[in-house]
Amino acid sequence: MTPGIHRELPIAVFDSGVGGLTVLHECLVSLPEEDFLYLGDSSHFPYGIKQPEELNERVEQVSRFLLDRGAKLLVVACNSATSAGAEAARAVAREAGVEVVTVIEPEAEIAAAITDSGRVGVLATPATVEAGAYRRALGHQGRALDVTEVAAPDLAPIIQHGFPFDQGVVDKVRSYCAPLKEAEIDTLILGCTHYPLVAPMLQRMLGRDVRLITAGHAVAAAAQRVLEANELSSPNGDEGTYRFLCTGDVTAFRDLGTRFLQMPLGEVEHVDVA
Numbered sequence: 001m002t003p004g005i006h007r008e009l010p011i012a013v014f015d016s017g018v019g020g021l022t023v024l025h026e027c028l029v030s031l032p033e034e035d036f037l038y039l040g041d042s043s044h045f046p047y048g049i050k051q052p053e054e055l056n057e058r059v060e061q062v063s064r065f066l067l068d069r070g071a072k073l074l075v076v077a078c079n080s081a082t083s084a085g086a087e088a089a090r091a092v093a094r095e096a097g098v099e100v101v102t103v104i105e106p107e108a109e110i111a112a113a114i115t116d117s118g119r120v121g122v123l124a125t126p127a128t129v130e131a132g133a134y135r136r137a138l139g140h141q142g143r144a145l146d147v148t149e150v151a152a153p154d155l156a157p158i159i160q161h162g163f164p165f166d167q168g169v170v171d172k173v174r175s176y177c178a179p180l181k182e183a184e185i186d187t188l189i190l191g192c193t194h195y196p197l198v199a200p201m202l203q204r205m206l207g208r209d210v211r212l213i214t215a216g217h218a219v220a221a222a223a224q225r226v227l228e229a230n231e232l233s234s235p236n237g238d239e240g241t242y243r244f245l246c247t248g249d250v251t252a253f254r255d256l257g258t259r260f261l262q263m264p265l266g267e268v269e270h271v272d273v274a
Contacts, residue, residue: 020077026216042248048125059085106218112141124191
């Protein structure tokens with residue numbers, strides 16, 4: 001067991017808004033006995049169009065805020081935050097003796113393992129694509145892969161604010177799919193935690209034979225491995241709790257978050273992260 005870290009502490013998770021709730025959902029299913037503390041930094045949404053320096057600083061601030069509240073594991077449930085600020089999160093976490101799980105490496109491992117043709121697509125925010133995080137992660141998988149990356153600057157904001165989806169959303173998603181279809185990919189990494197909400201639309205446009213990789217399952221499995229390796233799994237056999245913090249509009253976060261989490265959110269606490 002990690003010295004000074006108690007098994008009863010929650011797992012802290014954060015994202016720029018509600019997108020990371022798709023990751024939290026899988027964690028709640030896979031680790032039902034664990035407690036979770038989720039922070040939606042919606043006052044700074046979207047992360048995906050911010051400059052790397054600004055995003056790196058924000059990741060450091062949010063990580064420190066959550067770890068000061070007490071956590072046994074930090075999950076960066078945002079692809080843009082991971083691509084620009086993973087090392088900042090790890091540096092803060094090391095001070096607290098806590099490990100970090102991010103979204104990019106686990107997805108790359110799965111994509112490399114399941115692609116038959118070696119043609120892998122990445123649909124992500126501009127910040128994630130420009131940082132080259134997926135291309136590097138896929139390059140570390142020990143096999144030759146032909147990677148096609150598509151930056152989707154509008155997709156996360158559309159999903160964040162766009163229920164119900166209209167024909168304009170369909171047309172926008174189709175435009176992002178065009179270069180992926182041209183590249184004849186057989187595996188697509190959804191490189192933003194918002195994107196699972198349009199997974200049915202993507203599957204229809206790309207074809208049923210294209211495998212879609214989302215962060216949720218991969219992150220939940222990685223979190224479980226870290227907890228077990230460090231003897232930090234919850235000692236309680238009962239169902240754990242989950243709590244929510246938000247830096248922006250609480251009502252909007254709760255209303256939209258329910259769609260992403262597919263479970264009731266309950267009380268949401270407004271916080272300021274300086």
